[in-house]
Amino acid sequence: MGLRRAIDPGDGLVCVVGAGGKTTTMYALAARTSRAVVTSTVHIPIFDRAVTEVAVAADPVERVSAADPSSFPLGLVPERAGSDRYRGYETATVDALAAAHDGPVLVKADGARMREFKAPGEGEPRIPASTDVVVPVVSVHVVGKPLTGHWVHRPERVAALADAELGEEITPELVASVLAHERGGLKGVPPEASVVPLITKVDGPEHERTAREIADLVRERAADATVDLPRVGLARYDVVETR
Numbered sequence: 001m002g003l004r005r006a007i008d009p010g011d012g013l014v015c016v017v018g019a020g021g022k023t024t025t026m027y028a029l030a031a032r033t034s035r036a037v038v039t040s041t042v043h044i045p046i047f048d049r050a051v052t053e054v055a056v057a058a059d060p061v062e063r064v065s066a067a068d069p070s071s072f073p074l075g076l077v078p079e080r081a082g083s084d085r086y087r088g089y090e091t092a093t094v095d096a097l098a099a100a101h102d103g104p105v106l107v108k109a110d111g112a113r114m115r116e117f118k119a120p121g122e123g124e125p126r127i128p129a130s131t132d133v134v135v136p137v138v139s140v141h142v143v144g145k146p147l148t149g150h151w152v153h154r155p156e157r158v159a160a161l162a163d164a165e166l167g168e169e170i171t172p173e174l175v176a177s178v179l180a181h182e183r184g185g186l187k188g189v190p191p192e193a194s195v196v197p198l199i200t201k202v203d204g205p206e207h208e209r210t211a212r213e214i215a216d217l218v219r220e221r222a223a224d225a226t227v228d229l230p231r232v233g234l235a236r237y238d239v240v241e242t243r
Contacts, residue, residue, distance in 0.1 A: 006233040007196050009033055009104035012132030013094070015041075017125040018185060019112030019153055020139025021200035021235065023047065026106045030073035035103025037064060039076045040088035041126035044108050047086075051075040056086075060093065061100045072103070091128040098130055107131075111153075116142040116201075117170070118153035119161055119178055120187045127188045134193050135233075136185030138178075139201045140211045142170050158184075172210055176217030180225065189227050198233040208234065 007014065007029060014029070016022045027050035030036040038051055039060065048054045054075035057063035067074055076097070077086035088108070089097070098105040110125040112118045116139035127134060145151045146167050152158055159166050161184050162177045179185040179197050189195055197218055199211040215232035222229045 006231065006235075007133065007135055007198070009036070009106065009133065011101075011103055013098040013105045013107065013128060013130055014133045014135060015107045015109040015125065015127045015131045016135045016137060017110045017120070017127070018135075018137035018179075018198075019118040020116040020137055020142065021198070022108055022110075022112065022137050023050075025135065025137060025198060025200070025235070026108060027051070029104075029106055033104050033106075034072070035069075035101075036073040037076055037097065037101055037103065037105045038073055039094060039097065039105065040086070040108040041091050041094055041128065042088045042108060042111050042124070043081055043085045044077070044088060045085055047075055054086075056080065060089065060097045064097060064101050088126070091126055094128045095130045098128070109134075113153050115149075115153040116145070116151050117158065117175065117178075119157035119181075119184050121154055121157065125188050127190065129190055131190050131193045134189045134195050136179055136195065136197045138175055138185075138197070138199055138214075140199050140207045140214070141201050143172055143175060143210050143214075145170050147174070172213040173217060176214050176221055179214070180218045180221035180229075182225070186222075186225060186227055191226075194228045194230060195222075196231060196233055197229070198235055200235045202234045202236050 060076040
């Protein structure tokens, strides 16, 4: 199954959170979707090569309304932050952008410092109220690794959510417990939004077996949650399957 079917943005607002492939997921979706806008509510690395154009605009609604059809997928950011990043918009600004645009808006809604797994901190994720789909991302490569800052962003928060010890081996059960936790992968999800967890870097048979185990555990753990979790995606980026 293709990425576009696993995570169907339609003309809605999609927020990607977590670690291990957020930006790759956004750019892949943008390339597969008509009239996509890529933006952020947090700092985002320079991504000019991932879209047709990046526009720096204090008023993204005005900018997208005037955009030429040939400029999509279009990146929108409020300003540059140093040599390697752009700043993100306020969540209310992204709500207004999504309401004004007749295509999907894809949003990076937290950071992970290039790690494979994370739990959100205080003040994140920064998810706009009108979000239609939240995509918590984790890399399957983290399984078998120690629960340390080398692999995990905010390992102490992951340990607390999973009732684990720092330094212990990361298991599929540990990953699933955080993905399906209300203060983990489900944190900040608006009441009407759907959640589609995405397990990335599934690039071989062993990784696929592990990812499928995580997916089944997430669905079991989310059964009693109040959110809509219709499926879990497994991504290699040329192929995406769902459970």
